[in-house]
Amino acid sequence: MSEIHKFLFDGLPVRGVLVRLTDAWREIMSRRAANTTHGAYPLPLQELLGEMTAAAVLMQSNIKFDGALVLQIFGDGPVKLAVVEVQPDFGLRATATLNGALNDTASLSQMVNVGNEGRCAITLDPQNRQPGQQPYQGVVPLFGDRHEKLEKFSDVLQHYMLQSEQLDTTLVLAADDQVAAGLLIQRLPMQGAGNLAGSTPRANEDDIGLNEDYNRIALLASSLKRDELLTLDADTILHRLFWDEKLLRFEPLSGFSGPHFSCTCSRERVTRMLLNLGAEEAHSILQERPDIEVGCDFCGQQYRFDAVDVAQVFRQPDQLPPGSEAVH
């Protein structure tokens, strides 16, 4: 079962989350494999999308926010887009768009950052967004401080978190076709007196990279190997890494309250998309074929609109709420 394990280090300004996606991730993989248009993802893309999915669940579980977290890569290579959405209840879906073939040994930059123009975007979309209200979005490049191409997706996100939240974060991510997993260790901002201490040496520990406890724990976390993360259960991983630390663990989130596959597509959303397309365009498609077929890239669901459906869509546009949201 897919699980989220949150924990604190007793008395230290450090917290962590461990995520293991099994059934939820396999559902995404098998739906893609069953897709007759696209077929299964090549290995390196499987790995990237799995790491992104684990990371998106880690981030969603690590913030107090009532809305969807969307993690996207806009690639300038054969992989044009990779996107993961995680809802507040950890319902999740993911998909990627690949143009052409991909070598089994393709690196991150060979997939999405060939000309160093690839971007990663993190969007927080509030649950009850008011009309006109923009979702929060942060965008980071896929290169480091000296414009060197990053080859680990975890490095891209660590960069992002340092920039946007000013928080030291260590991420370890791994995925294959069965498991997508990740470990996040984050230093909490110093509370109360620590922040007020001003110029005393103690206050300097709040600077990025200067907390000894965090550095020790981050070093332990980054010693976690890909194979261990993919094959060991959460208790074994946490014990192996932090056996000498005092861990305060929360009740794991799994099953109904844990990460699970869920797609938010619907016939209503596709109908709105047709409305945005316009009657003229819709009818011109129908001159060439018996119906308009829209497939959901996330779950594989096919939505069909024949001439009667299309006539209905454009006859009563007032009954649908206005909106420009396109179906993915």
Ligand SMILES: [Zn+2]
């Ligand atoms: Zn869908």
